[in-house]
Amino acid sequence: MQSIAAKRSALSWVVNFSVIAIVLVWLFPTTGLFVSSFRTADQITSSGWWSSLTTQEKQNAPIRIGGEETEADGLFVIEGRLFEAEDVLVRAWGTSSRRPNEFAPGDTTELTKDRTLTVQEDGSYRFTAAVSQEGERLPRVFTSASTPPEFTTDNYETMLFDEGSSDSMGKAFMNTFIVTIPATVIPILFAAFAAYALAWMQFPGRAILIAAVVALLVVPLQLALIPLLKFHNQIGIGKGYLGIWFAHTGFGLPLAIYLLRNYMVSLPKDIIENARVDGATDFQIFTRIILPLSFPALASFAIFQxxxxxxxxxxxxxxxxxxxxxxxxMTNHIVELLGTRGGNWEILATAAFVSIVVPLCVFFFMQKYLVRGLLAGSVK
Amino acid sequence: MAELKLRDVEKTYPGNVNVLRDINLDIEQGELVVFVGPSGCGKSTLLRMIAGLESISGGTMEIDGMLVNDIPPSLRGIAMVFQSYALYPHMTVRENMSFALKIAKKSKSEIDAAVENAARILQLEPLLDRLPKALSGGQRQRVAIGRSIVRDPKVYLFDEPLSNLDAALRVATRLEIAQLKEQMPNSTMIYVTHDQVEAMTLASRIVVLANKSIAQVGTPLELYETPENEFVAQFIGSPAMNLLSGTVTETGERTVVKLNGGGTAVSSVATTEADKGLSVNVGVRPEDLVKVEDNPLFTGDVTITEALGEVTILYFNDSSEKLISKLPGIHKSLRGQTVHLGAAPEKVHLFADGKSLLYRN
Structure with missing residues (x-):
């Protein structure tokens, strides 16, 4: 007894550990994509997504000051703000790339040619000069600033809703739905009927048909691409939604039929015979008994497909x-983005996350049908 | 008129595997007929043929005067209760019971009335809105029966309905089925079981199936008292009837058989002069054997005793012919002792070539 208990606990440790490992391996990059898709390009280049929730101290790129010049008390003054964001705080600043953190906020520095510059903590600056700076190059300010966490939905707007942008994948997103939904529903419809017939109806050639379905399972998809496209062109479907629906249906059917038949054949024979004695036709048995009881198999195939x-x-x-x-x-769109916008991680992360969020929703929605114990109470 | 009439019915599976042949049987309205037999004798197959779930390979079957050989199950006017209950797991009790009527497109009020009626008979009213998984084994069995009552069939078919229940529930449900039969005296029921207690208590007639055909048809007591052949003699009754080989020495109103084991048996079965010297098997039920002083039928040493309280079962395993006897009361002290046993002539059966001499002619 003891050894069995010990074995079981060791095994359950292995199981728990594996589950945790799988969850982490899966969750880590997904979270990364998710977080990155809400960050700006600057944030992504300067820090990792894991630091996005904390206030960050960072060396900013130099900002050249500029703005309207006003004359007061014999001085030419330019005032303005270094940052658009309100809550960026300057920790230190400088005017030379050698000493970018030379001054503290509030300090005033003397520049050459009787010019002074003051930078406050909130990023506002005041620049004075004895002569007009019209046409002169104004100095650059190096800042070390702390930025609070900031998230933006701009990426999503660009990717999904900005019709003008060439990056926009709104169209691709819709197209993917147009392809995917019929290409999931049609094979399930066909396969469920076929699976019932192969599982519960007596007709000559049934065994051969089942064998053929199993044989088709192992035919590599690539083998059929060219002949099938040729065939589509010959019968006038050509390239288009109809063609891809048919193609996905065809490629999905063997697995669907096989999976559903194996499930249906395992339903208790007595239930079906009882329905037959009750006067149900094959169609009624299928729709009222078999289909409701086959939900777990239908759902798992739907998720697969x-x-x-x-x-x-x-x-x-x-x-x-x-x-x-x-x-x-979408897949094609992302491939193209990789080529044209390979460096724009915010675009790529958003595109990738958009493409995984839908399957995730489908999985969590269908998951409730993947229940055990559907047959409980039927037969003993 | 016979409700169910089978004539020369046979069943052959592909590959020439014959499982049933020469089945001739008439079942009248209101009868409860039980099919019994050892495992694999074809009793369930015969029931499924009546239900229409198995095809009939030969012969004819009539239900209520209509030839049903090629009629689908739903049109035969039968309802079947499966061994496994076969409830629809995704439907409530009410939906389970009304399924057949809905398929038959009966009106809502008609369905409700039928379901309420069946639920009342089976005391299922509080359970109507439950799913099968929320029911106990006995309740599921009642729902399965209710599902057939709702259809008001000409013939009810029960396929070992109690074999999935535990012992206590089995006795209770057996009584319920007996009561159900009393409540519906005009209904015809066919009941398959391998349990001879169920067969003896429920049946108005028993059909014993053996070796692919009918061994005997009769009321429970006919089968017990006057078995037609050795198979039925040994199948009905527990422990099984003893068979002792011997030779007929005297014939007439009473037949005397000299047993090979040394004893002499006297039977009330009449024989003719021509039977003298015939090799026969003498059948005596364990409970018909009594201790005697003179002219014992059997003498032997008791090897094992089983005291059950009201009876003691004695095993004679060391003798040239093995024998079991059942004596009323407690006789544990008989173990190892030599006992002389005899039986009343009217309790002694004679079989030649496996057939009872009583049924000759």
Whole structure:
């Protein structure tokens, strides 16, 4: 007994540890993407996402002062603010790249040619000169400032809603839905009928059909791309939504039928026979008994298929995306962004997060159907 | 008129596997017929053929005068209670019971009335809105029965309905089924079981199935008192009937058999002169054996005693022919002793070639 208990606890440790490890491995980059997508390009280049929640002390790039010149008491004065944001506090400042932290806030420094500069803690400055600075190069100010946490939704606005921007993936986002939803629903509909027939209806050739479905499971998708596209072109579908729906349906069906048939065949035979004695037709048995009881299998396949279609690039490239640019999908859009905006992490992080947030929602929505014990109480 | 009429029914599975043949049976309205037999004798298959869940390979089957060989289950006027209950797990008790009527497109009021009626008979009223998983085993069984009552069938079919219940519940549910039958005297029921207590207590007639065909049909007491063959003799009754081989020495109104084990058996079964010298098996039930002084049928040493209180079962395992006897009262002291046993002539059965001599002619 003792050894069994010890084994079990060791095993449960392994299980717990693995779960924690998996959760961390998964959560860490996801959180990173999520946080980064709300930061500005400057913030991303100057600090990591993990420090985004704390006030940061950092050396800012030099800012050249400028503004309207006013004359007062024989001095030419320029006043203004270094930062647009209100809550940035200057810790130290300087006018030379060698000593960027030379002065404290509030100090006044004498520059050459009878000019002075004062920078206050809140970033406002006052510059005075004996002669007009019209046409002169004004000095640069180096600051070391502390910035409170700041988040912006600008990235999302640029990515999703800014029609003018070439980065905008609003169109690609919608296109992906247009591809994914029918490409998930159609195979489930077909497969559920087929699975019922293969599981519970007697007809000649049933075993061969099942074998064929299993055989189709192992056919590599790439093998079928060219012939299928040729076929689509011949029958006049060409590239387009109809074509990609058919393609995804076809590629998804073997797994769907196999999965659902195996689930349905495991439902108690007595229930189906009882329904038959009760006078239900095959169609009624299917819709009123089998479908409600097959929810876990339907949901798991729906999640599979949704993820696969959502993340698909290859099939979309072959069957959908043409040179018009109107039929791009998110995966393709992100690939293009990587090429054109490879350095703009805020754009890439936002794009990546947009593309994973939908599958996440689908998973959490469908997860409640992945329940055990659906058959409880039916048969003993 | 017979409610159910089977003529030369047989069942052959693909690959020429014959599981049932020569099934001839008439079941009248209001009867409760029990199919019993050892495991694999085809009793469930026969029931499923009546239900329409298995095809009929040969012969004819009529329900209420209508040939039903190729009629689907739902049109045969039968309702079946499955061994596993087979409740629809995603439907409440009410939905479970009304499913068949909804399929048949009955009106709402008609369905409600039928469900209420069945729920009243089975005392399921407080449970109507529960899901099957919230019911106990006995309640599930009642729902399964209720589902068939609702359909008001010509024939009820029960496929080992009690075998999933624990012992105490089984006795209680058996009584409930007996009461149910009393409440619905005109309903015809066919009941499959391997439990002979269920068969003996519930049945108006028992059909014993053995070796792919019917061994005997009769009331429980007919089967017990006048079995047609050795199989039925040994299958009905517990412990099983003793069979002792011997040779007929005297014939007439009473037959005397000289047993190979040394004893002499006298039976009230009549024989003719021609039977003299016939090799027979003498059958005596353990409970019909009594201790005697003279002319014992059997003499042997008791090897094991099992005192059950009201009876003591004696095993004679060392003798040339093994024998079991059941004596009223407690006789633990008999262990190891030599006992002489005899039986009243009318309790002694004679079998030749496995068939009872009583049923010759």
């Amino acid at each position: 949704f993820l696969w279609v959502w993340n698909d690039l290859l099939v979309a490239r072959v069957f959908l995306i043409d040179s018009s640019g109107q039929t791009t999908v």
